[in-house]
Amino acid sequence: MNKWMAFVSVIFILSVPTNVLANSSWQWLMGSPKEILLLAILFTLLVEIGFILIFLRNEQIKVISIVILVVSGANLLSFIGPYIFRTLSFMDFTRNWAEAWSYSFMSGPYYIILMGYLLLTIVIEVPLVYQFLKQQTKNEKGLLVILITINIITTLIVSIIERLIYQGSW
DSSP states (O other): OOOHHHHHHHHHHSSOOOOOSSOOOOEEOOOOOOGEEEEEEHHHHHHHHHHHHHHOOOOHHHHHHHEEEEEEHHHHHHHHHHHHHHHHHHHHGGGHHHHHHHHHHHHHSSSOOHHHHHHHHIIIIHHHHHHHHHOSSSHHHHHHHHHHHHEEEEHHHHHHHHHHHHEEOO
């Protein structure tokens, strides 16, 4: 019976070729995307606010202030929101908020921009900004198109940049 078990074991091992990594922890090789989070937010805000103000063609301080506040708030929510949820999930395993916040960036291959981020941006950020700014324009459809377009463009740019700069390995 031992020979039979050895034979079956060898056949099984040869028929299921699988690579297994003994160290299954993710490590960033060149730093973490956390290092450019502030720059990504500032870049996105400048581009989005700039394009929206150009589209609105309104130079009133009140309108400019509304655009800056609404776009800034919506972007901060969409950029930092996912990390807050990840931080909360680490609270059971860490001593304090700061340590959990750090783990939310360092554990796993979590870039600032993942596939769900674009969906989050289009489903939450765009409607929020649109609702606050639609009374500032006569072309509501054009505003919606510019919001969707500029959010897709900034999301793709930040995504490409962070993947070029930061790489990791299991």
